[in-house]
Structure formats: C-alpha cells, structure tokens
Amino acid sequence: MGKLFGVVIAVIAIASAVPIVMHTWDPPPNISTHGHAIDEQLSDTMLEAGISFLAAQLFLAFFVWKFAGRKDGAIKSFPGGARAMVIAALVLVGSEILALGVLGQKAWASVYFSPPAANALLVQAQAGQFAFYFRYPGPDGKFGVIHPDKINEGELNFFGLDPENDVEARDDIVSAELAIPSDREVHLLMHAKDVGHSFYVRELRIQQDFVPGLDLGLHFTATKPGKYEIVCTQLCGLGHYNMKAYLSVLSQGDFDEWLKQKASEQ
C-alpha cells in the first residue's frame, strides 16, 4: 500500500501539472495596457509555485515509496536536520517573496497608484440588482446629480436624474452597454445603487468591487477593439449569476458615431 500510495501521489502531481504546461485553460489574451504586467506576474508565480508543488509532491511520493514498511537498520536523519529545513525555507520562500511580492508590486501600482490622464474619457458605471448601467456626461462634461428617491426602473430613470431642475443632467447619455474608444484611457466612476457588486472583465485584467456609499474611481486603457463580457463577481442576490453587460471597444471614429447615436435616443 505504501508503494502504491507513492505512485498515486506522483501520478496526481504530474497529471495536475499537464493542463498548466499545455496552457489548456489560460486566461484569454490581454487587451489592456497594464494587463501584461499582471500576466507576467502570474506566469512567474506559476513557474515558482509549480516547481515548489512538483518538488514537494515528488519528494513526498519518493520518501513514502522508499521508507514505507522499512524494518531493518537504524533511523537515519536528513542531512542538516531541522536547521537545514529552516534555512532552505527562509532562502527559497524568502527569495520568492522578494522577487514576486516586493518587486512585483509594479503591476498593482500601475492600476491603482497613478492618477487618471487629463484627457481620460469619463464614464460612470452604476451597479444594481441585477444590471449595470453606464452614463456619459454629454457635451457639458458634467454628470447630473443622482437623486436616490427619483430612481425608477419602470420609467427608465436608472440613475435618479432630475432633468427638469438639473441642467447638467439634461445631456447625460445612459446606456446598458459600455462602449469605449481603444487606446484612450477610460476613467470609470463606480457607483452602487443597492448592495455590493463587482466589475470584472477578464480580458481587461480588471476586477473592482462597487461599494454602496463609497464611489470609487478606476482607470484603464483598452488596446484591442472587440466585444467583451462584463460580469458581476460580488454576490448580490438571486440574479447574481445573470448580471452581465457588454464592453465594446471601438475605434475613436466608431465610438464618436456610437455616442451620437445614443444621444439621439435619450
């Protein structure tokens, strides 16, 4: 049984690594300017974690295979004893932490520690049970104020706007789809209408929670035109699984056309 178990561990360890090595279920190609840093961090970590995983499992398998049922001879100790183990852990994990954890914070910094560009496209995203809505400020560049008591889904007033009294709200453009120009930074203002939600686009390498009562800013630049899925990743109720929208990355010309079209529909 000892030998069999050793073989089982080895087979499982190697089989587990196969889909990773074959890139069977890799993330989809990145379409953002910051995403490659995250991808690099991910693949470096995969390499280091993968080696640690295989080494530990194969050593375990080998030792079980070799020492199970051993009856004769004296108990031997691993050369170096506990001191060797402590030093090995400190050096191996310590250097991994330095390489990935400390130096690798660039990727995080590129998303969160730089201010949005001055010419970034301002879009507000509102998450509510169970849909996203997006709002563009219109020609005046300003958003109308949200009045929670005026929110009425039946009358399609998703943001609780008051265009009769609020000049800035009159030219706001509301859409269920997030269209953005490629190669231009987008500054997304995130507002939660009811409970917690999250904004996740795999291809953008972006995930950020919507926090009720706390409007957050998030900025990113998409580089590849196309249509991508936005899904909610924060449990928000029974319709959570179905809370999604589309992100359309368009050329600047197509985007201008789209915005004009949307404005005329308001």
Add this chain to the structure above:
Amino acid sequence: MAEATASAQHHAPPQSFIRKYVFSVDHKVIGKQYFALALVAVFVGMVLSWLMRVHLVWPGFAIPGLHFLSKVGAAGNVMTPEYYLSLMTMHGTLMVFFVLTNAPFAAFGNYFLPIQIGAEDMAFPRFNMMSFWTTFVAFCVLVAAFFVKDGPPISGWTAYAPLSAVGSDAGPGLGLGQTLWGLSIAIFCLASLLGSLNFIATTLDLRVKGMTLSRMPLCTWAWFITSCIALLAFAVLLPACILLVLDRTAGTSFFIPSGLVVNDNLQPHSGGSPLLWQHLFWFFGHPEVYIAILPAMGIVSHVLINSMRRPLLSHKVVIACMMTIGFLSYMVWGHHMFVSGMNPFSALVFSFPTLVITIPATIMTLIWLGSLYGSKLRINTASLYALGFISMFVSGGVSGFFLAQPSIDIYLHATYFVVGHFHMVMGVAALFGVFAGTYFWFPKMTGRMMNESLGKLHFLLTFIGTYCIFMPFHYLGMAGNVRRYSTFVADYLQPLMPVHRFITIAALVTGAAQFIFLFNLIYSRFKGAPAGDNPWEATSLEWSTSSPPPFDNFGGKHPIVYHDPYQYGVEGSKGDYIMQTSPEPEEAK
C-alpha cells in the same frame, strides 16, 4: 509505571443516563458529542454540495424531494437561483463553523487535551458542558433557517453587508432566515469563547508532575495555540454579528450607508459602512482558517511521528512555527479585500505578511518531509491520512501564493481558483487531519480497532477523488470562471462546462465513498477487534491508560511524566519507544 496517588477526585462519576450521556461534564463525553455534531453537519453539508453540483451541470434536472429542504424555490423539484444560493450559504456555514471548527479543535481537543497532560478533566467542566450545548443551540438555530417562510439566507457564509443587512427587499431568504444566521453565529461565538478559555486554563493549570510545556505533545500545543487564536477571533465576530442583527431588526445603520435604493425602495438607513463588516468579518475569518488547520497540523504530526517511529527533526521549531502562524494570522485579513475598495496602499501592507506566513508553513512541510527520510514508516489508514494531509496542504498552499499578490488577485479574485484554494487547504487538508485523528484515536475512544481494509479503500477513494474535484477548480479560475453563480449563462463560461461535469461526477463518487467511513465507524464501534491499551505502540499519556479511559482518565491516580513526548527509535529501549510515564532513566536516550 509509576504513578502518584490522587489526593481527591474532581467529581464523582455520574449515575443517571442524562448526566452520563446528555448533560455530561466529562470532557470525553463532550468531545464525542462535538464529534457527533460535526459528523451530522458534515454529511448534511456534503449532501448540500451534491445538490449544488448537480444543479450546476444539469440545471433542469428535477431532484426528488428537493422541496423538503426549503419552503421556497423548488417548484417541481427544479432548483431556482435563490435556492442554490441558500444551499451554498448553508453549506459554507455548516462546514466552516460546525465541522472545521468543531471536529479538529473542539472534538479531539476536548477528548485528548486533558488526557495528554494527565488531567482528570478540563479546568471548568461545567463551562465545558455549556460550550457544547450552546454550540448545539447555535446549530439548531441555523438549521431552523431551512424551515422559515422565505427560506434560508442567500448571502453566502461571509454574509456581506448591505445584502445581508437590508432585509427582505434585497431578495428571498434575507428576512428571518438571515436573522437566524446572525443569531446562530453569535451563539456559536459565545460557545467558542467559553471553550477556548477552558482549553487555555486547562493547559496552563492542570498539567501533571513532569509535564512541562515542552513535553506536551504537538497536538496539545496545536490546540493550545488554536484556543488563543479562537479567543481573539470569536471575540470580534461576536459583536460583528450582534451589530448585523441590530441593523436588521432594530433599525441601526452600522453597515448600511444612506441613499440605497433596493428593489425600488429607498432604505431608511444612513451612515454605515459595508467595508466595516468586511474588516470585522475577515479579522475573524482569516484566523478561522488557522483555527481549522493548526489542530490538523498537530494531529498529523502526532500520528506521523508514531507511524515513522521517530520524532520530527525538531519539536521546538514546529511549535515555534505554529506560534508564528497564529501570530501572523491576525495581520493578513485584508488579503480577502484587495479589490473591495479599501485603500489600495493597504493591499501592499496586507500582502507582505500573507506572503511571509508561507515561511513557517514551508518550514513545517520541509520538517515533515525531512523526517520521513530514513524513517521506518508504518502504513495504516491513520498514517495514510496524515501523509495525504501533507500532499493536500502543499497543493492548497502553493495556490495561496498567487492570491497573496494583489495584482494577481485582480484577475483571480472571486473565481473558482479561490474556491479550489480554500477547499483544498482549509477544507480537505483539515478534514484529512480529522480522518487521521479518527482512525488513530478510535481504538482509545472505543476500545476497538477500525477496519483497516475499509479504511484504506476509503482513503484511496477520498484522496484521488478530492484531487479530481478541487484541482480542476484552479483551472476554471485561471479561465476566469466566477464563483457563486447558480447557472453559467455568460458566453465565455460555456466551453468550461465539460470540466464542471467532470467535477460533479467526481464529487458524487467521492461523497458516496464517505459512507464507507460512516459504516466503518458504526460497524467497528460494535464489531471491531479489541484494541488493547496501546495498539500503536505510542508514547504519549493517552496510551498509558485503558481504552476507553475511565471516568477520571487515570483510575484515581496521577501519572508522572519523565520524558519528552516522542521517544521513538531509542536505542537500548525494550521496544523502539519509551512512554512518557516510563521511569527509565533519561540517560537511556
């Protein structure tokens, strides 16, 4: 064997059935009661996971009897999204609180901590009885949520506010069911506080002559450190749950800000913070992971040393590692909140200790591996589970290295990668510790051996099965598969459905294999081969008394301890081991 005569007994053995088996103050009965409760909870939790897995891959499938579990959401026995979420919430809550906290810590700790230090009972036997029965009340309150009008809560075991706080407006299950959830967990916290105080007092006060702190077995150390963690962690979750219940019932606004429009209703709250709940919850929630895994580490070390017939490379380094893990476990909670909207600078602050905590964990793994080298490893079901634990701990641990990095967490957060990670390291690894403990200590607890053939079959199916279930979770996460979805409707998730089907089949088979364990447990209790006092040729105090131990553990005597706990492979000794109570001179080492 030398023993001092006990001067007086703490309390006399009870005579009536109720005092003996129900409201017993005997730590051994209480330990078994915790074990039984965990056993009920784990099978209920497992069946819930079966229902979820079946629904995920065959959404239209009518599951016979589905409507019994919830008053809502199972018309024609076909599961609705809210029904799925309520199963998920109850599965997580049952497993984390009533299985992973109760089984490795409360059950085995209660039974064996006093015996391993030579005590007659816990320091406060009546408190101990109260701890269990308070836990039982918490369990009943939670299960009651299945039977209320709008069903069990749907906000997950993390109960993020404001979804969990605003009430029925936010959806079914968020009325009375969610309130019961909050009350249940608050009651559970109370019970755990009582229990951990008792463990700490017992360890510090009731050690017999010669049982110095460094002579305590590693599992006793693990339970002791865990009690210290639990005392601080549950002390934070308790008020958090009370505040949540107040938000729900008394109109307060601890976790609810102003201006929320839920289901077209403007909420009458203002001034609260949803992030406050997350901070309080995870301040408990991350140490909770170690409340589950540290006792398992202790049990596994204890079992493994006995099976390897040698002590670990270092007793003290292992204790130091467990203490370091316990200490660091309080500084890492923010890694659950990298993308929660908290200040992004704090992500870096939380990331660092999260990465550093892998160092003591790696040292422990290397010490287990290094100790295997050159050992005389005995293979039995207990040692297989202990070895399996190491394998699972490594697999679940390396994925933690991904999630500890905020930048990678942006992509992997809230995907099946996270689900795979914590199921492997906190769920399966901790349960492997419980299985190792069960197969190892069953002879002591009942006087009978468990069936080894059934045990090994159970092990192989469980080991291979859990890998088949949880390793693919990581692949799904890499592909961006979001968790907590009752149905996969997004276009990009469709190509992943074959993986989900594979997981469901693996879960059904692995779950079914657990009935072999249940059968073995019941069968061996009555028909198992007689065990004798020390079937594993072990050294610690629990093996120096009869199986099962008498009411006061050592038959009116106090054992005297002469040795470190793990004197195996000692040259010149009669067998290859020296018991802690054996008065052979120290020089024999």
